[in-house]
Structure formats: structure tokens, C-alpha cells
Amino acid sequence: xxxxxxxxxxxxxxxxxxxxxxxxxxxxxDCLTMDVGGALKYNHLEWVQHRMDIExxxxxxxxxxxxxxxxxxxxxxxxxxxDVETTxxxxxxxxxxxxxxxxxxxxxxxxxxxxxxxxxxxxxxxxHEQLSPTRQILFxxxxxxxxxxxxxxxxxxxxKKLLHNVTAIERMLIQLEETERSFDAFWMKxxxxxxxxxxxxxxxxxxxKH
Numbered sequence: 319x320x321x322x323x324x325x326x327x328x329x330x331x332x333x334x335x336x337x338x339x340x341x342x343x344x345x346x347x348d349c350l351t352m353d354v355g356g357a358l359k360y361n362h363l364e365w366v367q368h369r370m371d372i373e374x375x376x377x378x379x380x381x382x383x384x385x386x387x388x389x390x391x392x393x394x395x396x397x398x399x400x401d402v403e404t405t406x407x408x409x410x411x412x413x414x415x416x417x418x419x420x421x422x423x424x425x426x427x428x429x430x431x432x433x434x435x436x437x438x439x440x441x442x443x444x445x446h447e448q449l450s451p452t453r454q455i456l457f458x459x460x461x462x463x464x465x466x467x468x469x470x471x472x473x474x475x476x477x478k479k480l481l482h483n484v485t486a487i488e489r490m491l492i493q494l495e496e497t498e499r500s501f502d503a504f505w506m507k508x509x510x511x512x513x514x515x516x517x518x519x520x521x522x523x524x525x526x527k528h
Contacts, residue, residue: 338350338354338355339355341354342354342355342356365483368433368436368437368483369483371433372433372483372486372487372490375426375429375430375433375487375490376490378422378425378426378429379426379490379493379494381422382419382422382423382426382494382497383497385419385422386419386497386501389415389416389419390501390504392412393412393504393505393508396408396412396508396512398511398512398515399515399519400519401519401523402516402519402520402523405512405515405516405519406516408512409509409512409513409516412508412512413509416505416509419501420498423494423497423498423501426494427491427494427495427498430487430490430491430494431491433487434484434487434488434491437483437484437487438484
């Protein structure tokens with residue numbers, strides 16, 4: 319078979335296999351999925367579901383980033399009040415907003431860790447309706463024949479997909495944790511500033527009364 323790629327012709331050997339057993343004579347088990355007798359743990363429907371979960375996790379991280387940006391700008395623009403009541407109210411409101419953002423962090427990280435554990439434990443042999451792309455291609459001719467053409471590269475791609483999911487989740491978890499630490503450090507400085515202001519206003523108020 320001749321394949322044309324960007325003006326270039328490349329010859330590929332095509333082998334006709336009548337069963338998955340015959341396929342394994344040409345391709346090692348490490349490059350075949352479990353549903354065709356290989357060792358590669360891959361469930362296509364579950365992989366798709368994981369990708370959807372990862373995208374939802376990305377969306378949550380984006381929402382958190384936007385909330386942090388708005389909240390950070392609000393904190394930087396906060397002017398120190400001249401009375402006890404206003405200072406105490408600002409500290410209370412901003413602490414509540416900070417707690418809400420921290421809860422968003424906890425939820426996202428908890429879901430991310432759960433998803434990561436689930437992806438790493440993907441070792442169940444898929445049912446017929448969950449056939450991987452390998453199986454779908456193997457039996458797409460119905461008559462029991464199939465074409466095996468560079469399936470080693472195809473299944474290596476599947477393996478990379480699983481690793482890509484794990485890497486994507488780990489990367490987002492690291493970014494969330496680093497962002498949370500930076501936020502905590504920023505909040506501690508701001509809270510200290512407001513707390514010291516509140517103490518000063520209370521001292522001034524007490525001094526005036528006496």
C-alpha cells in the first residue's frame with residue numbers, strides 16, 4: 319500500500335489477520351489493549367469520561383483564578399478605615415470571601431485527587447459495548463478479517479493518552495496547590511494589616527472615651 323504525505327509517497331506493509339491471536343504474532347502484548355488479549359489497560363468510553371471530567375476540572379480552576387483575580391484586586395484597593403465599626407465590617411466580609419475561595423480550592427483538589435486515583439486504577443477489561451478503537455478497527459469488516467497496519471504506533475498512542483490524562487490531572491493539582499499557597503501568603507499579609515488597623519482604631523476609640 320502506498321501512502322502520500324505532503325507530496326511524498328511512502329510504502330507501508332499491510333498484513334491481513336483473521337483473528338486477534340494472529341494479530342499478536344505481529345504486535346507485542348504491551349502494544350495491544352486488553353480486549354484483544356494485550357496488556358494495555360485502555361477503556362475508550364472511560365477515557366472519554368475522564369477527559370470530560372478533566373475539562374470540568376479545568377473550568378473550575380479557571381473560575382477560581384477569576385475569583386482570585388477579582389478578590390486580589392479588591393484587597394489591594396482596600397483603604398484602611400478611620401473607625402472601628404467599618405474596619406471590623408471589612409475584615410468580616412473579606413474573611414468570609416476568603417473562606418469561600420478556600421472552600422473552592424478544597425473541593426477542586428479533592429475532586430482532582432479522586433479522579434487521579436480512578437484514572438490510575440483503570441485496569442478493568444471493557445465490556446463489548448466499551449470496545450476500544452483497536453477492537454473496533456479489528457472487526458469492522460464483519461467477515462472476521464481485519465487489516466493490521468502499524469497497530470504498534472496506534473496502540474502506543476492509546477498508552478500515551480492514558481499517561482496524558484494522568485499528567486494533565488497532576489499538573490492541574492500542582493498548579494492549584496501552588497496557587498493556594500500564594501493566596502494564603504497574600505491573605506496573611508492583608509489580614510495582618512487589617513487586624514493591626516482594627517487594634518489601632520480600638521485603641522484610639524478607647525483613648526478618646528477616657
